[in-house]
Each structure stands twice: as C-alpha cells, then as structure tokens.
Amino acid sequence: MGHQEEEGPCRVKPRSVDLEVGDHPLGEGSYAHGSMTGRGGDDDDLQPSGKAEDVIMTTEEDLEETAVPSWREQLTARAFAVSLVIGFFLSFVVMKLNLTTGIIPSLNVSAGLLGFFLIRSWTALLARVGLLQTPFTPQENTVVQTCVVATTGIAFSGGFGSYLLAMSRRVADSMGGGSAAAIDVKELSLGWMVGFLLLVSFVGLFSLVTLRKTMIVKFRLRYPSGTATAHLINSFHTSGGARKAGEQVAYLFKSFAGSFAWSIFQWFYTGGDDCGFGAFPTFGLQAYRQKFYFDFSATYVGVGMICPYNINLSSLLGSIISWGILWPYIQSKKGSWYSAELPASNLHGFAGYKVFISIAVILGDGLFQFFRVLLTSLIDINRRRKADRDFLKEEEEERSDHVLPSAATTAMSSNGRGATAVETLRRRRRGEAQDHAVGDPEEARRVKFFLKDQIPQWLSISMYVGLSAVSCVGVPFIFPTLRWYHILVTYLIAPVMAFCNAYGCGLTDWSLASSYGKLAIFVFGLWVGANGGGVLAGLAACGVMMNIVSTASDLMQDFRTGYLTLASPRSMFFSQIAGTAMGCVIGPCVFWIFYKSFPVGVDGSAYPAPYAQVYRGIALIGVQGFSTLPKNCLSLCLAFFLGAMALNGLKMAVEHTKKGWHKYLPNVMAMAIPFYLGSYFTIDMCLGSLILFLWERRNRAHADKFAPAVASGMICGDGIWGLPAALLAMAKVQPPICMKFLSMAANAKVDAFLTG
Structure with a gap:
C-alpha cells in the first residue's frame, strides 16, 4: 500500500516479485508507498538483482515505442471505479491489522495485481464483443495503483488505531490512572472523524508539489518503493508480464479463498472469552499466560512471508526479552514497586511499565532514525x-x-x-x-x-494557503482546545518538515511521519498545558502534522512511479486527490463498523489497538511530566531508551563496514512491537518466514514469483472476513460453540460443578 511508514502501526516492504528487498526498518510513517512501505533494507536502497535488471531492460524496450495517452485519457472512469472497489476491501485489511498489532505490510503488489486483473478482464470482455474503445495502458494501471494506495493510506495515517482512538473515553478508561478527565476525552463519532480528515488530509498534497521537478528530475531521488512499483507495473504490460501476472492472480485468489474459508471455520468455535483456535496453548498453559502461543492466524503467517527474516526474528527476540524476562520480573515486585490492589490496566500499576517502557523503546528508535535521516539528507x-x-x-x-x-x-x-x-x-x-x-x-x-503537463505554481501555493485557512477555522470547532493559532503555526512549519521527510524517504525509503507526529504531541500538549486540555490538543496536533508530512512524501513516491511509467504528473496528482477523498470517507466508515461491533481499544479484546494507548501515554507524559510513572519505571525507561539508541548506533557503525553484518543485528522497532502485545503474532510471523525459507530452498525462482501473491491472498482473505464478522456481531449473531482449553485441575472442578 503505500510507502513503508513508522513506530506504532508499522508498514513493511514486501519482497517484490522481481526485485529483492532487504530488511526494512519498521515504523508508522512507513506506510511505504508501495509501502513495495513500504514499506530498501535497513535504510538501504532497493537493489535489483541481475535477473531483475534484465527484466527491466526488456520491459523498457517493449514499451519504448508505445504511444502515451494524454493526462485526461489516463484518468478513466473505469480506473476510478476499480480503485473504489479495491480500496474499499483493502481498507478492511489495513484496518484489521491497524487495530490488532499495528504491523501493516505494503499491499502494493495486491493493488497493482488486482487493478491489472480487473481492468484487463474488463477490456478483454469488451474486445470480444467489439465494444472496446480505449486500451489498457501502464499509465492507467499507475492511476489505479496510486488511487488505491491513497485510499488505504488514510486507513493507516488517519489515526484510527493511534491518535484518534486515543482520544476516546474507551481507551482513556481502560488505561486508568485518572486519565479520563472530561477535557482530555472526545467521544468518537463518524461525522466529525470524516470532517476532520477532509480538513487536514488534502493540505499536504499541495505543500511540496512545486518541488516535484527538483526532487525527481534535478536531485534524481530514487524513492526505491516507487521505483520498484513502476517496474512492476511496466512488466505487467508486456506479453510475458501479462502471463506472469495472470498466474500470480490465480495464486492470490486460491490463497484468498483458503484464508477466508479458514476464518469462517474458526469463527464457529469462538462463542465466548478465550475460545477458539486463537486461544490454543501451543507451548503449554504457562507459556500461554505469557502470550507465547500460535493463534492460527492466516493474516500474520502471510505478513511473515512478506516481512524480511530479520524483522520477524527481531520481533521474536523482543517477545523473549519482554514477556519471557522483563515482565515476569516486574510482576514479582507487585506490592513493592506498585500496589497489588491496582487493576492490571492501571497506568500506576503493571500496565504503566508495559506502556511507558514500550514508548521509551519506540521514541529511542524514532529519535535516532529521525536524526539519521535528517543528517543523511543534509549531507x-x-x-x-x-x-x-x-x-x-x-x-x-x-x-x-x-x-x-x-x-x-x-x-x-x-x-x-x-x-x-x-x-x-x-x-x-x-x-x-x-x-x-x-x-x-x-x-x-x-x-x-x-x-x-505542468501544475501551475500559483495554483498549488494558493490552494495550500486556502486549505490551511479553512483548516484553521474548521479544526477548532472539532477540537476547541486546539486554537486557530496553534494550527497556523503547524502549517507554517509543516512544509519544512514535509520536505525533510520526503527527501529522506527518497534516499532511504523510510517515512518518519509518525516521529513528526509524536513531536507535535509533546510541543502542543506542553503549549496548551494539562489544565487547558493538552492531552486532546496534542493528539489532534499529531493528526494535523502526520497527515501533512505523510501525504507529501506519498505524493513524491507517486511522482517517481509516474516518471518511470510515463504517467503524467497531473494524472498522478488528481488520482492522489481522488484516492484521498475516497479514503476520507471509506476509512472512517470501515473503522466505525469495527468500533460499533467489537470492544476496540480494550486490552484483551480481539482488537486491542495497542498504539492507541501508546499515543495517549505519550500525551500524558507531555502534559503531566514523569509523575504518571510508577516506581523505578523512569529508570527502566531511560535504560531501554539508551539501549535502543546504542543498538541503532552499533548497527549503523557495522553497516559502514560494507560487509553486510548489520543485517544480522536485530531491528529495534520490530523488537518494540511485542513489548505491549505479546508474542503470539511473532510466532505466526516466524512460521511464515519458515514457510518462505523452505519454499526458497525447494525452488527459489518459484518462491520469488508467487510468494508475494500467496501471502497477499492470505492477508486479504482473513482481513476481509472482518466485514461479515462485524455485520454478524452487529446483528447479535453469536458463534454456536466455545472451544476452551483448561488445565486438568480446572477441568476437574468444572466437571464437579456440572455433575453437582
């Protein structure tokens, strides 16, 4: 889906069909376009293999004499219709991932493949009956991919699993610790969420559009995800590429059908708390209590097949450090470090250690990468x-x-x-x-x-000023604690932040939009103050900043893709606008279905949305200081913050030796993700890596060709099941069976109770 974008909900670049991708740093801002974010190795550029270079050379020779349609002809009604359908269903996939673990692999391959398959099938049908008037071109395929990525990108950057959900009373109350003050809570509703996204999501599209020639032609920034996506689309529109795409789509639909059917089967056994295959104590009941088990999720097996091996193993290492060592040690201090009377969700108790130590690791990694990318850009x-x-x-x-x-x-x-x-x-x-x-x-x-096809400079500047003015007036109506002058300051500094992020993304393929958003939480939360509603103001300012910075870098990725597929900048720009408009409506609607059907944001639920609590915890620290931390938590946070910085520094130093050893060092952001959630999804992802490894050992060429399609089908099948599952929950239809696993002693008590 779009670029590989950040801490929090993380997007990771998949292994491209024709290009080999190294490890990619995880992070929210990484919703890599494509995040193909997403989405280069640990900040390495995507390096095509020799085989890929031959494919690219052949593709360019095949397409060299192809007539290029005008920008108006590239923007077809069928392209937007297909984009709407694909964007709607993939938004369910992104939303489910966003509300569970926050690890979101790029679905660019899926978007490109499905767009190519649907329009090619439609044109083939019309050609048979003699009604085809407009052939299907790489430029139109690029429009579809861009529009879909923009649509699903809102499901990620819209904050449904982070800053928006963090404003709700549901999350505030679940965290405890007196964090649910009325001035720092805003009840979620579909209307104001759509309005807020419409106010802030388009401004970023005009912030850097005047620099497109400088970034793409003069500086020749590579934007590895955009480059890989372009070569993929170009390859589809050759005779060999079309045949290969058809085979990949067949594999995608087979894995989709299997994943969807497996999700239906599992649903029948989930008629209660901790029921079903997802609660199977794979490694024993004690390991299950410490979150070590396999939950039979096709989604995260597929994610594991897409994510690099280093990411999956780093997540497993983080699980062992946190749930295997650190959390049991802290729990042994109950009654000494924190009151034994506090509920598990209270921030002054055990939950405080989980939330704030996770935040420390995330901030340590994010701050290091922020300065690294900034320094790289300046150099x-x-x-x-x-x-x-x-x-x-x-x-x-x-x-x-x-x-x-x-x-x-x-x-x-x-x-x-x-x-x-x-x-x-x-x-x-x-x-x-x-x-x-x-x-x-x-x-x-x-x-x-x-x-x-130029985009007039006067138009982009005037639109940025006009949309900023509208936002300065409209956003305070939604968030009264965030004044118009706060938003004005954001829009004055945002173009500089957007340029830094877009430039760094062009070099490293890593968007740091979430880092800028977290910075906004601290700055504006402190500016407004605790008594003035600083928690809510900081979270809202985070949304304003993240949307500007993220959409700006996404647009530059699209320009790079369009540059290589000969798609007009105007068609790219308008397809991005259309996709953003679709996402501003589809994203909130999809989220609302989940929010009204399940206890989203509650620890222990099927959709815990862990980063909502992380973002709210950051806001609390920003306005209340470190007084919210339980005993010894600050020392542990400082140790893990410095540890994250040190590990990143070691990795960067080893990387400069040019011997490739840095690929064997763990990824800090990947390690941080299971600190709060547990290990169950890392077991799934490692199983996905094992499947891919064995597949590659058996037939490397076959795995490179079809593994991304199979993985995407597994993710999409399980993700789209979220729609009928939500509809069944809204209709009060409950699963008929509860399959629960008990110890022998507990089972004897149950038998005695039933027979007595």
Whole structure:
C-alpha cells in the first residue's frame, strides 16, 4: 500500500516479485508507498538483482515505442471505479491489522495485481464483443495503483488505531490512572472523524508539489518503493508480464479463498472469552499466560512471508526479552514497586511499565532514525551544492582561458540534444552518470513527459494557503482546545518538515511521519498545558502534522512511479486527490463498523489497538511530566531508551563496514512491537518466514514469483472476513460453540460443578 511508514502501526516492504528487498526498518510513517512501505533494507536502497535488471531492460524496450495517452485519457472512469472497489476491501485489511498489532505490510503488489486483473478482464470482455474503445495502458494501471494506495493510506495515517482512538473515553478508561478527565476525552463519532480528515488530509498534497521537478528530475531521488512499483507495473504490460501476472492472480485468489474459508471455520468455535483456535496453548498453559502461543492466524503467517527474516526474528527476540524476562520480573515486585490492589490496566500499576517502557523503546528508535535521516539528507544536499560550486568554478576558469573543450564541441555537433562534456562532468560529480547516461533516449523521453503537463505554481501555493485557512477555522470547532493559532503555526512549519521527510524517504525509503507526529504531541500538549486540555490538543496536533508530512512524501513516491511509467504528473496528482477523498470517507466508515461491533481499544479484546494507548501515554507524559510513572519505571525507561539508541548506533557503525553484518543485528522497532502485545503474532510471523525459507530452498525462482501473491491472498482473505464478522456481531449473531482449553485441575472442578 503505500510507502513503508513508522513506530506504532508499522508498514513493511514486501519482497517484490522481481526485485529483492532487504530488511526494512519498521515504523508508522512507513506506510511505504508501495509501502513495495513500504514499506530498501535497513535504510538501504532497493537493489535489483541481475535477473531483475534484465527484466527491466526488456520491459523498457517493449514499451519504448508505445504511444502515451494524454493526462485526461489516463484518468478513466473505469480506473476510478476499480480503485473504489479495491480500496474499499483493502481498507478492511489495513484496518484489521491497524487495530490488532499495528504491523501493516505494503499491499502494493495486491493493488497493482488486482487493478491489472480487473481492468484487463474488463477490456478483454469488451474486445470480444467489439465494444472496446480505449486500451489498457501502464499509465492507467499507475492511476489505479496510486488511487488505491491513497485510499488505504488514510486507513493507516488517519489515526484510527493511534491518535484518534486515543482520544476516546474507551481507551482513556481502560488505561486508568485518572486519565479520563472530561477535557482530555472526545467521544468518537463518524461525522466529525470524516470532517476532520477532509480538513487536514488534502493540505499536504499541495505543500511540496512545486518541488516535484527538483526532487525527481534535478536531485534524481530514487524513492526505491516507487521505483520498484513502476517496474512492476511496466512488466505487467508486456506479453510475458501479462502471463506472469495472470498466474500470480490465480495464486492470490486460491490463497484468498483458503484464508477466508479458514476464518469462517474458526469463527464457529469462538462463542465466548478465550475460545477458539486463537486461544490454543501451543507451548503449554504457562507459556500461554505469557502470550507465547500460535493463534492460527492466516493474516500474520502471510505478513511473515512478506516481512524480511530479520524483522520477524527481531520481533521474536523482543517477545523473549519482554514477556519471557522483563515482565515476569516486574510482576514479582507487585506490592513493592506498585500496589497489588491496582487493576492490571492501571497506568500506576503493571500496565504503566508495559506502556511507558514500550514508548521509551519506540521514541529511542524514532529519535535516532529521525536524526539519521535528517543528517543523511543534509549531507546529500551539501554534496550536490559542492558539486555545483566546483562545476561553476571550473566553467569560469575555462571561460577565463577562452578555451572551449574539444570534447564539448564534438558532443554539441554530434548530439542534437546538446549533451556537452561539461554536462557529463556535472552528472558524474553528482553521482548520476552511472544511472543516467548522457543522451539516453529513454531517460530523455521520461523527462519530456514528466515536464509536459505542468501544475501551475500559483495554483498549488494558493490552494495550500486556502486549505490551511479553512483548516484553521474548521479544526477548532472539532477540537476547541486546539486554537486557530496553534494550527497556523503547524502549517507554517509543516512544509519544512514535509520536505525533510520526503527527501529522506527518497534516499532511504523510510517515512518518519509518525516521529513528526509524536513531536507535535509533546510541543502542543506542553503549549496548551494539562489544565487547558493538552492531552486532546496534542493528539489532534499529531493528526494535523502526520497527515501533512505523510501525504507529501506519498505524493513524491507517486511522482517517481509516474516518471518511470510515463504517467503524467497531473494524472498522478488528481488520482492522489481522488484516492484521498475516497479514503476520507471509506476509512472512517470501515473503522466505525469495527468500533460499533467489537470492544476496540480494550486490552484483551480481539482488537486491542495497542498504539492507541501508546499515543495517549505519550500525551500524558507531555502534559503531566514523569509523575504518571510508577516506581523505578523512569529508570527502566531511560535504560531501554539508551539501549535502543546504542543498538541503532552499533548497527549503523557495522553497516559502514560494507560487509553486510548489520543485517544480522536485530531491528529495534520490530523488537518494540511485542513489548505491549505479546508474542503470539511473532510466532505466526516466524512460521511464515519458515514457510518462505523452505519454499526458497525447494525452488527459489518459484518462491520469488508467487510468494508475494500467496501471502497477499492470505492477508486479504482473513482481513476481509472482518466485514461479515462485524455485520454478524452487529446483528447479535453469536458463534454456536466455545472451544476452551483448561488445565486438568480446572477441568476437574468444572466437571464437579456440572455433575453437582
């Protein structure tokens, strides 16, 4: 689905069909476009294998002479109709993942495959009856993929599993500790959620659109997810690619059907608390109490097949550290470190350690990566500026000597495009000559089409100002504690934040939108203060900032994809707008179905939404300080915060040795995810990794070709079952059987009670 975006709900890049992907740092902002976020290795660029390069070369040769439709012809009614259908169903998948563990793999492969399959089937049917008028092109396929990613992206960045849900009384009361003050709680309703997203989701689209030429053509940022998505779409529209896509779709639908049927079967045995296959004590009852068990979830087996091995093993390691060692030790201090009378969900009790230590690890990793990406971006910008200065200095020296290089004269006379030796020097000094040879006709063709349909600068600036003004007026009506001047300050600094995030995403393929959102929680929560409703204000400001920063980097990813598929920037821009509009309505509606059908956000429920409590915990720290922490919790938080920073620093240092050892060091964000939730989903994901490993050992080419489709089908089948399950719950239809697992002693007591 879109880019690999952050701590909290995390998006991870899948293994591409034709491109090999290394480990990807987890994080919310990573809802990688595509997050293909999502979604490069630990901040490494996506590196195509030699086989993939051959495929790409063949694809470009096949498409070189293809006529490119105008931007209006790329925006077809069938493209938006298909996008609406796919976006609706994939939003259920994203929402279910968002409300369970928060690990959201990119479904770009699914979006691209399904879009290609549905429209190609439709055009083939019309062609048979002689009614086909408009052929299906890579540009139209790009429009579908962009629109779907934008739609499902709102299900992620809309905060339904994080900042929006954290505002609810349900989450506030479940955390205990006096956190449910009326001024810091806002009851959720479908109307104001749709209105809020409409107010804040479009502003980011206009924040960086004027820099598209600079980012894509001048800086030539790679945006690995956008690049991989483009090559995937281009490959579909060759004869061999179409046949391969058809085979992948067949595998996707088979795994989808199996996953959906398995979900139906499991439902019949869940007629009570802790019933069904999801409560099977795989490793014994004691391990089950510590959250170590296999819950038979097709979703997270599929996620494990998509996520890199390092991510899955890091999550398992985090489970062992937290639920195997740390939490049992803290529980042994009950009555000493915290009152034994407090309920398990109270922040001044055991829950406080789980929430705030998890926050410390997340913030430690997020802060380190924030400064790392920022430093990487600044170094790259400085390198480009130095190259330009050196070029201008050498050019000035040549002019002073009145010497025109013979190589330049030869190039100018033989190359109608005017590619001089000096231009070659400039590109070489920018490190671009190896990727973009001077005079490359395909590259020139891309630049021509990318610059053909301009988006007027005056329009983008005026729209940003106008939408910001509307938001400054409208958002305070929804959140009175967040004043108009708070929002104005956000929109004044947001373009700078958006540029930093988009630039860093272009280099590392990692969006840090959630880091900017957490920063906004602290800043605006402290500004408003505890007595002024700082918790609610901070969470709302987080939503404003995250939506701007996230959509800006997503749009640049789309521009990169469109640049490589020859799709017009205008068609990309309008498809992003259309997808965002769809998401602002579909996302809240899908969330509302879950929210009204299940106890979403309550610890121990089927949809605990763990990051809602994490975000609310961050807001509480921001306005109340460390007074909310139980005894010794601050020391433990500091130790884990520094530990996260140190592990990241070690990984970066080892990475610079260029020996590849950093891939064997654990990923900090992946380790943090099970600290709050438990180990059950990591068991599922590791099983997915094992299946993929054995498949690759048996037939690597077959696994590379079909594993992403099989995994996507497993995720989609189980995820879409959430719709009929929610409808059954709303209709008060309960499963007929409760399958529960008891110890022998407990079973004897039950038998005695029943016979007595």
